[in-house]
Amino acid sequence: MVPVGLWELVVYFLRLGASGFGGPIALAGYMQRDLIPRRWITEEEYREGLAFSQMMPGPLAAQLAMWIGFIRHGVVGASLVGLVFVLPALLIVVVIAWLYVAYHGLSVVQALFYGMGPTIIAIVARSAYRLALTTVGSDRRLWAIFGVVALVTVVARTEVALLFVAAGLIGVLLYSPPGSWRKATVPLVGLVAAPGTAGLLAIPLLLELGAFFVKAGAFTFGSGLAIVPFLHEGVVMKHHWLTEREFLDAVAVGIITPGPVVITAAFVGFLVAGLSGAVIAAAGVFLPVYLFVLFVGRYIVRYRDKPALKGFVKGATAAASGAIAGAAVILGEGSIFDTWTAVIGVASILILWRFKPPEPLLLAVAGVIGIVLYGR
Numbered sequence: 001m002v003p004v005g006l007w008e009l010v011v012y013f014l015r016l017g018a019s020g021f022g023g024p025i026a027l028a029g030y031m032q033r034d035l036i037p038r039r040w041i042t043e044e045e046y047r048e049g050l051a052f053s054q055m056m057p058g059p060l061a062a063q064l065a066m067w068i069g070f071i072r073h074g075v076v077g078a079s080l081v082g083l084v085f086v087l088p089a090l091l092i093v094v095v096i097a098w099l100y101v102a103y104h105g106l107s108v109v110q111a112l113f114y115g116m117g118p119t120i121i122a123i124v125a126r127s128a129y130r131l132a133l134t135t136v137g138s139d140r141r142l143w144a145i146f147g148v149v150a151l152v153t154v155v156a157r158t159e160v161a162l163l164f165v166a167a168g169l170i171g172v173l174l175y176s177p178p179g180s181w182r183k184a185t186v187p188l189v190g191l192v193a194a195p196g197t198a199g200l201l202a203i204p205l206l207l208e209l210g211a212f213f214v215k216a217g218a219f220t221f222g223s224g225l226a227i228v229p230f231l232h233e234g235v236v237m238k239h240h241w242l243t244e245r246e247f248l249d250a251v252a253v254g255i256i257t258p259g260p261v262v263i264t265a266a267f268v269g270f271l272v273a274g275l276s277g278a279v280i281a282a283a284g285v286f287l288p289v290y291l292f293v294l295f296v297g298r299y300i301v302r303y304r305d306k307p308a309l310k311g312f313v314k315g316a317t318a319a320a321s322g323a324i325a326g327a328a329v330i331l332g333e334g335s336i337f338d339t340w341t342a343v344i345g346v347a348s349i350l351i352l353w354r355f356k357p358p359e360p361l362l363l364a365v366a367g368v369i370g371i372v373l374y375g376r
Contacts, residue, residue: 004040006073006080013065013081017259018088020061021360024261027061028053031068041068052300055313058217058289059227059260062086066293078293082286089259090266090282096253097270097278108371113245115370116252116363117335118345121328123255123359124228126352128324136318141174145315146322153229153326164219164319171315176307205273206280212239213265213284220262226320227262227285229327241272248335256360262286340373 012034020027028050035041041049049067053060062085069081103109136142145167152163212234220227228251235241235250242250250271254264262285269281292300303309336345344366351357 001042002039004038004072006077009040009069009072009077010080010084013069014084014088016065017085020258021358024060027260028064031064035068040072045071052297055300055309056289056292056296057220057316058292059220059262059286062260062262062286063289063293066290067297070293070297075294078290082290082293086259086263086282086286089257089263090278092257093253093263093266094270094275094278096257097267100249100253100267101271107374111371111374112367113249113252113370114341114374115344115366115368117245117248117370118332118341119348119363119366120248120252120255121332121335121345122348122352123362124251124324124331125328125349127226128321128328132318132321132325136321139314142171142314142318145170145318146325149319149322150326150329153323154329163323164316167319168312168316171311171313171318172308173311175311175314206276208239209269209272209277210280210284213269213281214287216265217262217285218288220320226324227264228331229323231264231268232327232331235268242268244331244335246271248331251331252363256363344369 016027016030016034020030032046036043036046045068049064049071052067053063056063062082065085066078066082069077069079071077073080100109132143132146136146149163149167216227216230216234220230231250232247236244236247247268250264250267253267254261257263263282265285266278266282269277269279271277273280300309332345336342348362348366351362352359
């Protein structure tokens with residue numbers, strides 16, 4: 001091991017947050033590639049942090065970054081690393097959101113997102129598929145959870161957040177022998193009880209916005225795009241803060257910017273309440289991650305091999321992948337509405353399947369195609 005200074009670590013994560021594309025798995029891979037050879041962390045510490053981040057709700061990459069900051073420099077390390085990792089993406093998203101609001105009426109902006117919309121659906125669908133493959137595998141019981149949650153999401157036209165908890169508890173029953181329940185009580189209580197923010201939802205807009213995104217950060221298991229169905233349910237269906245079109249545009253911005261995908265929250269917040277809304281939404285979605293790292297992480301690592309905890313995570317993650325699949329169907333109805341958008345959507349799926357290009361690059365190409373085809 002080589003002792004790493006606080007500011008060395010902060011500078012590294014500032015640079016990663018400003019240049020790291022590819023979503024949570026790619027960002028976690030960059031940390032492994034960069035930090036272990038420098039001997040700033042050990043392979044075992046990385047594996048523990050990755051296991052913790054996969055088991056807990058919230059954005060995986062940000063959680064892993066804060067975990068590394070925490071094990072090296074405690075609360076100060078977790079705080080500064082989390083701040084600088086998110087800050088570049090937040091600033092970029094605020095600028096994009098300002099331009100979006102200022103020039104939303106221009107046909108070129110509408111044409112850009114005309115092409116990007118179907119590609120977003122392809123990316124979301126692929127995310128659901130990949131998450132299901134890695135977490136569900138060949139387990140028929142988990143596929144049943146996946147199918148039920150996907151069907152409920154499509155039929156109800158919304159995500160039912162309690163299904164995540166229910167699916168997790170079903171996972172406990174399926175994969176945990178009775179003798180292991182007592183030993184896993186502490187982390188499971190932390191998982192289920194953390195999102196207790198519903199009482200804040202009746203107060204003014206900024207607090208309502210912050211409370212919603214705290215709950216979003218505390219309930220989203222799986223990949224970065226696992227937050228999409230939850231946001232769609234709250235932002236579009238319940239609160240009517242954004243239209244379907246604006247919501248798809250928000251997801252696109254989260255994908256094309258560096259850093260964690262859930263920075264989509266800042267774009268939504270800006271459209272709802274300006275700069276203060278963007279800051280509060282971003283702070284809200286990352287707050288549960290920060291608190292989990294400080295207060296729950298050590299217990300998750302200690303109990304990560306307990307069947308009850310593993311069962312809860314399996315069930316909740318299967319539900320998350322099902323919700324993403326259902327959200328892809330719902331969002332597809334709003335973005336694939338003519339021949340050209342259907343062609344772009346199908347082509348995007350085939351390209352992602354065959355060539356696996358960087359998602360921001362594919363979105364950029366789709367945007368250019370949208371400009372060419374819009375209005376025809």
